[in-house]
Amino acid sequence: MSKELEYLSRRVASGKLSRRDFLGRAAALGVTATFANSLLSSAARAAGPVKGGTLKAGMVGGASTDSLDPALDASQVPFAFGKVWGETLVELAPGGGVEYLIAEEIGASDDAKTWTMKIRKGVQFHNGKEVTPDDVVATLKRHSDEKSKSGALGVLKGIDTIKTDGGNVVVTLKDPNADMPYLMADYHLIIQPNGGMDKPDAGIGTGPYKVAINKPGVKYGGERFANYWQPDKYGHADQVEIIIINDATARTAALQGGQVNMINRVEPKIVDLVKRLPGVTIRAASGRGFYPFNMFCDTAPFDNNDLRMALKLAMDREEMLQKILRGYGSVGNDMPVNKAYPLFSEDIEQRKFDPEKAAALYKKSGHSGSILLRTSDVAFPGAVDAAQLYQQSCAKAGIKIEIKREPGDGYWTEVWNKQPFSLSYWGGRPTQDQMYSTAYLSTADWNDTRFKRPDFDKMVLAARGELDEAKRKKIYRDMGEMMRDEGGLIVPFFNQFVDATGKGVEGWVDNPAQELANGHALIQCWLQA
Amino acid sequence: MSSPILKLVAQRILLGLVLLLAVSVLIFAGTQILPGDVAQAILGQAATPEALANLREQLGLNDPAWLRYLHWLGGILHGDFGTAQSSGLDIASSIGTRLKNTLFLAACAAIVAVPLAVILGLIAVRYRNGFVDKLISGLALASTSFPEFFIGYVLIFVFAVHWQIFPSISTVDESTPFLERLQAVVLPATALTLVVLAHMMRMTRAAILNVMQSAYIETAELKGLKPFDIIRKHAFPNAIAPIVNVVMLNLAYLIVGVVVVEVIFVYPGMGQYLVDHVSKRDVPVVQAVGLIFAAVYITLNIVADIAAIAANPRLRHPK
Numbered sequence: 150m151s152k153e154l155e156y157l158s159r160r161v162a163s164g165k166l167s168r169r170d171f172l173g174r175a176a177a178l179g180v181t182a183t184f185a186n187s188l189l190s191s192a193a194r195a196a197g198p199v200k201g202g203t204l205k206a207g208m209v210g211g212a213s214t215d216s217l218d219p220a221l222d223a224s225q226v227p228f229a230f231g232k233v234w235g236e237t238l239v240e241l242a243p244g245g246g247v248e249y250l251i252a253e254e255i256g257a258s259d260d261a262k263t264w265t266m267k268i269r270k271g272v273q274f275h276n277g278k279e280v281t282p283d284d285v286v287a288t289l290k291r292h293s294d295e296k297s298k299s300g301a302l303g304v305l306k307g308i309d310t311i312k313t314d315g316g317n318v319v320v321t322l323k324d325p326n327a328d329m330p331y332l333m334a335d336y337h338l339i340i341q342p343n344g345g346m347d348k349p350d351a352g353i354g355t356g357p358y359k360v361a362i363n364k365p366g367v368k369y370g371g372e373r374f375a376n377y378w379q380p381d382k383y384g385h386a387d388q389v390e391i392i393i394i395n396d397a398t399a400r401t402a403a404l405q406g407g408q409v410n411m412i413n414r415v416e417p418k419i420v421d422l423v424k425r426l427p428g429v430t431i432r433a434a435s436g437r438g439f440y441p442f443n444m445f446c447d448t449a450p451f452d453n454n455d456l457r458m459a460l461k462l463a464m465d466r467e468e469m470l471q472k473i474l475r476g477y478g479s480v481g482n483d484m485p486v487n488k489a490y491p492l493f494s495e496d497i498e499q500r501k502f503d504p505e506k507a508a509a510l511y512k513k514s515g516h517s518g519s520i521l522l523r524t525s526d527v528a529f530p531g532a533v534d535a536a537q538l539y540q541q542s543c544a545k546a547g548i549k550i551e552i553k554r555e556p557g558d559g560y561w562t563e564v565w566n567k568q569p570f571s572l573s574y575w576g577g578r579p580t581q582d583q584m585y586s587t588a589y590l591s592t593a594d595w596n597d598t599r600f601k602r603p604d605f606d607k608m609v610l611a612a613r614g615e616l617d618e619a620k621r622k623k624i625y626r627d628m629g630e631m632m633r634d635e636g637g638l639i640v641p642f643f644n645q646f647v648d649a650t651g652k653g654v655e656g657w658v659d660n661p662a663q664e665l666a667n668g669h670a671l672i673q674c675w676l677q678a
Numbered sequence: 679m680s681s682p683i684l685k686l687v688a689q690r691i692l693l694g695l696v697l698l699l700a701v702s703v704l705i706f707a708g709t710q711i712l713p714g715d716v717a718q719a720i721l722g723q724a725a726t727p728e729a730l731a732n733l734r735e736q737l738g739l740n741d742p743a744w745l746r747y748l749h750w751l752g753g754i755l756h757g758d759f760g761t762a763q764s765s766g767l768d769i770a771s772s773i774g775t776r777l778k779n780t781l782f783l784a785a786c787a788a789i790v791a792v793p794l795a796v797i798l799g800l801i802a803v804r805y806r807n808g809f810v811d812k813l814i815s816g817l818a819l820a821s822t823s824f825p826e827f828f829i830g831y832v833l834i835f836v837f838a839v840h841w842q843i844f845p846s847i848s849t850v851d852e853s854t855p856f857l858e859r860l861q862a863v864v865l866p867a868t869a870l871t872l873v874v875l876a877h878m879m880r881m882t883r884a885a886i887l888n889v890m891q892s893a894y895i896e897t898a899e900l901k902g903l904k905p906f907d908i909i910r911k912h913a914f915p916n917a918i919a920p921i922v923n924v925v926m927l928n929l930a931y932l933i934v935g936v937v938v939v940e941v942i943f944v945y946p947g948m949g950q951y952l953v954d955h956v957s958k959r960d961v962p963v964v965q966a967v968g969l970i971f972a973a974v975y976i977t978l979n980i981v982a983d984i985a986a987i988a989a990n991p992r993l994r995h996p997k
Contacts, residue, residue, distance in 0.1 A: 207847070212954035213772070214764035298733045303726050350766065365765050366954050367946040368849055392849055394944050398831055402846045403944075406838045409847075558957055562718045594726045 154178065198656055202676040204386035206665065207400045207409035211393035213366025218349040219339040220292060220299035225413060225664065226369070228336050230391055232668035233371045234275070235339030235354030238266060238285065239330055241579050241662040245491055247330050251280060251340050251355065252318075255333070261325035261616055266318045266333070273376045274342050275359045282313040287344025289320070292337060301337035303587065303594060325614030327621070331579040336668070357384025357672050368392050371671075385656070385675035404429060404651050410676065411650040413664050416530055417475040420647055428652035433477055433645045436661040437489045437577025437584070440529040441481075442522070442539070442639035445569040445599040454635055456514035461500060461639050462507035465542040469641040472538060473531040477647055481640030484632040485588065486625075489643075489661045490581050492618065494626040500633065507546035519549035523564050527557035528572040535641065536572060566597045573597060574644075579662065581625050582613050589632065598637030605631060653677040682993055690983050694976040698969070701976075705968040706747045709961045718959070750965060759966045764958045769966050772951070777970065779850060780947035783863050784932035787870035791932075792925055795875050799882025799921075800914065804906050806887065815883075818876035830869045830942040837865060848943040866943040870936060874928040881924035885917035892916075919986035926982035934971040 157171055210225025219231050238252040249255075254267040272280045291297060293305035309321045322329065339345075339354050352360035355378070358371025369391040373384050392409060394400040400412045401419065405426055415423055415431065424431050444451040444460065451457055466480040479487065480499065488495055524536040533554060540550040555564050565573050578584040587593060590609055591601040605628065612624040632638065646664035650657060656674040660667035717733040734740060741749075753760050759769035798818070802811045821829065838846035848862040889895065890913055898908045937949030948967060955963040987993050 212958065213951050214762065214954050214958040214960055216765045295728055296732050298729045298736070300729075302729055364851065364946070365767070366950065367944075368851070392847060392944065394847065396941050396944075399834065399846065399942050399944060402831075402834045402839050406834075406842055406846050408845055 198381075198385040198675045199677055200385055200387070200675070202386050203388040203390060204654075204671055204674060204676060205390040205392060205409040205411075206671055207392050207394040207403045207412045208665075209393075209395045209397070209400060209414050211366055211369075211391070211395070215365040216350050217352040217360070217363060218345070219337050219341070220297065220301070220345070220349060222337055223300060226391060226393055228663070229413075229665055229668040229671065230369045230371075231336055231339055231354075232356065233358045233369075233389055233391075233671055234352055234356040234360050235341070236356050237336065237338045237340065238333040241331070241334050241660070241667060243658050243660040243667075247334060251285065252333065255330045257327070257329065257616075259616075261327045261329070261614055262322050264320045264322070264329045265314070266320070268316055268318060269378075270316065272355050272378045274355055275353045275374055276342060277376075278342055280340060280355060282316060282318045284342055284344060285318045285340055286311050286313055287346055288338060288340050289318075289344070291344040291346055291349075299337055301335045304332050304335050304583070324610060326582070327613060327616050328580040328582045331583065334579060336663075358389055361388070362390070366393055383669075383672040385673075386671075389671040391671070401649075404649060407651060409651070410654050411648060411665070411670055411674070413646075413648050414530075415647045415649050417473070417477050417647065418531070420475060420477060423649055430650050430654075430657075432648045432650060432657055432659065432666070434648075434659040434661050434664075434666070435479060435489060435643070435645050436663070437487065437579075437643070438575060438646070439481055439485065439487070439577065439640050439643045440532070440535070440572070440574050441485070441598075442641070443565075443571055443573055443597050444637040444639070446637040447599040447601065448569040450514070450516040450520070451569055451637060453514045453516065455510045456516050457637060458634070459507045459511035459514060459546065459548065460520075460543070462503045462510065463543045463546040463548055464539060464639055464641055465502040466500070466641050467502070468542065469535060469538060473535045474642055474644060477645045478642045481642050482633055483636065483638055483640050484629045485575065485577075485584050485638060485640065486581050486629060487643050489577070490584075492581060492622045492625050494622060494629065497626065497629055497633065502542065504542070504546035507543075507548065511546065511548050519551040521551050521553060521570060523553045523555050523568050523571040525555040525557050525560040525564065525572070527560050528565075529574040529644070532572045539641075566595065576663070581628075582609065585609050585628065586613070589636070600632075600636050600638075602631075602635075650674070683987055686987050686993070687984055690980045694980050697976055698972055701972040702751065702965065702969055703747075705965055705972075706743070706750075706961075709959070709964050710743055746961070750962060754966075754969070760962045762955065762960055762963050764955070764960045764963075769963055772963075773948070773966060773970065775852060776946060776948050776951050779945065780933055780936070780949070782859065783866055783870070783936070783945060783947060784929065786860070786863050786867040787874070787932050788929055790867065791871040791874050791928070792878065794871070795878035795925075796882050796921065798875075798879045799886065800906075800909055802879070802883045803886045803890070803909055803913070806883075811883075815876075815880065818879050821872040822876035824872075826869060826873055826938045827942055829872050830866070830939055833865045833869055834942070846943070848945040850946065863945070866936075866939050866945055869939050869943075870932055873939075874931060878921075878924055878928055882917070882921050885920040886913045888920075889913040889916045915989070918989040922985040922989075923982045926978040930975045930978045933974050 154175060157174060208226050208229060211227065215227050219235060222228050222231055236250045238250060239247040240250055242248040251269055251272060252266045253269040256265045268280065268282045268285055274280060289305065289311050292299040292301045293308050307322050307324060307326055309323045311318065311320050342353055352363060357374055357377045359374045361372040362368055362370030371389045373387055377384055394403055397416050401423060403409045404412045420431060423429060444457055446452060461483050470476060470478055470480055482497065482500055486493055522536055524532050526533060536552045540552055543550045564571050578587060586609060588595045588597060589600050590596065591603065591606050608624055608628050612621050615621040615624065648665050653676050654674050655677045657670060658666055658673060660669065666673060717730050717739060750760065759773065761768055762772065798814050802814045805811045834846045837844045844864050845862060848866055850859050850862050886909060895908060895912060898912050936947065937953055940947045940949045952964065952967040
């Protein structure tokens, strides 16, 4: 009997038998629908990707103001569509490390200052032109130019010179940086013909799909690029589409009604309901993103470490995780990194809710009266609830928190990084160095906790130039502990990216770097008939 | 034709133009008060000071406000709305497509809602204070009292998720064939109809009832006319002005007030376009859309005024 079923499931996988007929026959053989379905999906995986069809994603995070210029990408939809039509030098691999795309190989000099990137030959742009090292140089120059408005400008600040050397691109840095390959995975750095100097929003790249529809805020479409260089790996559907559905309920309904095959950002509060829908699979991936409560270390009353520590101890992280994220995440430890980072030391002691100790430290700090905490719906999903929950746990330690709910419009310009105690989110960075350098160096533009410590800066630079992994790990451990005990950061939890796929979507590989499998869902998945 | 009507109409149109100009100043002033600017909003959390300064320079944000306003107004007078600061796309063509979509949806809703509201209003008057009247009023009030998003979600749940008769996403574009387009807007148009129906229906009912108090209605009753004929021939024509007024108000709402419905049904109309650009502080687009919305309101109000004037026999037949 099982042999017959296996044979039949293979026929379904190869498209010779319809799924419905198969289920009918399986039922006739006395097999439950659940078992028959699982048989089908394993047969599908074994049979390999199915080519054809249109794969559609319903996504939040797009607006009619978006442009195809990768330098300006700042939200989820332009990010995900960028992965459809463009490619960077390298990509963050699902299991850590990098996956080589336009660059075939990246090598460092012993001092980690000079980096040689071998550019892959035979990769074509959508306009038929082959990618040359000159295109790569132009791209890096456009994004690292001081006059650039690129979102990658901060990442590329450390670059001194960029030039070609035969088939290679050689980049020299001002200071040693062992993480240089990770910097090249930044999603803004899509390689464009002549670096996009001529027409940055032309949408011409080397990705598996050509731009076919470009309606910002409404819909994007891609059509398979015939000359794509790795057709076995990516680009299984004939067409892909992104439909912008900013309303969470509408997004779920579209998935349920079969109008889209996948959606991003399922809200934690409805995940358990969505899970029960027939044919829908929740794809939750633990990542590096976290939702911090930021205190300015240089502004009263937060310039007192006893007070900061009291506020940290008054955070009930477990309760937060369960009530705000419904468990779709992991507790934070008041540092901006977690075990999703390479070279993270997991043995750093986890901070726990301790109202008594918090009360004692609060008293010792000498501060009295209430503390103003600013929050808004846009800070992160559930931010207002999180502030209220925190208010309650603080009350148990005798600390009075006053909550000010700010309008979402203008929150990032008027409140975040401007007010001394507010809620925010960070999507994380590929490496610890990048995370610390972006937000916790004294000189960082986005130092949103005003953490300015020369001794910490020295540790960041030392770790960055250190090629010996064990030594580096030790420095990162010290940095983490320093941040945890003296920083202005309260991290209740790291969030998971929660996406969902509908019936027949196969080939999904979880990737902790970003949602929708680091934006690869549309190019790596296929539709099983 | 007599001159008083023409004079009144000319007056109304002139007033409308002055109003439009005043509105443009108000909109501009309003956009200046918004916190942050377009450069900051485009770059978002990823803004570095250098990138900000570069973008501001490039977008000409360093000019004084009045100069930017005059530039913009001059462009409009030449039919040029300029380009969106955020996406760099031509505003006139973006708005063109979106305005067509919005008008199509509004028209679909209006074609159903207006006759339905008037007929229901007439029926309610005919059976006033009876069971039918109460039923109509009750249902209409109930549908109005639910927020738009709730009606939208219920429609999606029943027709798109449960029965799967209509799509829950109403994304249309220029290449969408007419029938498909019609099918796409069924649910949003239904939601809008339910939202505006009660207002028009109750106004129709009230206006006709008001006329029904008049002496000539009593005369008609004494003549022995049928109740429905009295309403249709004698009461309704005299209640036209207030009815047209409320219909126009609701038509304007169907065009400029449908953001929530557009968001829920993912319909690419003007509302969503405006909201996106307000949050990006994209002043030229906000100005252009605001001006179009104001023009819609003013025009429809002028139409209502003219209809009221035309329906007034004392103006039609001056002594």
